Amino acid sequence: MNKHLSQLIEIANLDKEIDSFEPRIKEAKKELNLIEKEEDKLNHQIEEFNMTSNDISLSIQKNENHLEDLSLKLEEIANKTKLIKTEKESKALSLEEELAKEQITFANEEIARLNGILENKKEALKELEESIKALQNNKKEIAQKVEAEVQKVKDEQKEIFTQKEALVGKMDQKIISFYEKIRKWAKNTSVVPVTRQACGGCFIRLNDKIYSDVIRSDDITTCPHCGRILYNEN
Ligand SMILES: [Zn+2]
Incomplete structure (x- = not known):
């Protein structure tokens, strides 16, 4: 066979091999990419949980403030009761008192309900954080494996590049171009x-x-x- 032709066949084979390295590196990184995606998802969930928990805490705070106002109101009513002169005034005040007490009951119930939700959220958050911890440990292991694999491919790649360079050096430059x-x-x-x-x-x-x-x-x-x-x- 013509020397130039056999060199061309050889260099074409080397180029084919060089082109096969990128997909191999990509394939090796696939598993790691999946884990990173999962980690992002969990982090996002944690963020959402924290935001919801914040909102709930704010609602609890609001209800507590409301309770404070209501107890002041009860005090006020009690003071007014001492100064009552007519039956009509008395009725109006006890109605007001009743209403305030109802609101206090409602606010307390609401606080209890919100605290229940908050507890559940905290529980779920703990689980999420444990999952993410496990995932990160797994990721570390896989990252090491991937790194070794990628390094192996890169070493092979370097070897082929060296072979190609040597061949190109021997070849007629017109044929190469x-x-x-x-x-x-x-x-x-x-x-x-x-x-x-x-x-x-x-x-x-x-x-x-x-x-x-x-x-x-x-x-x-x-x-x-x-x-x-x-x-x-x-
Ligand atoms: Zn053809």
């Missing part, structure tokens, strides 16, 4: 084998003349239909 031009559009199918007298890139049948050129491999032959570099696999 010819190949690079094809590679711009044909990517990893720039140098293709011929199967059953058809181009392995565009699959169009080659005429007998081109086909015998490919089989002889004395020179670099390109597909007359698509322009890819052809070689005979056998």
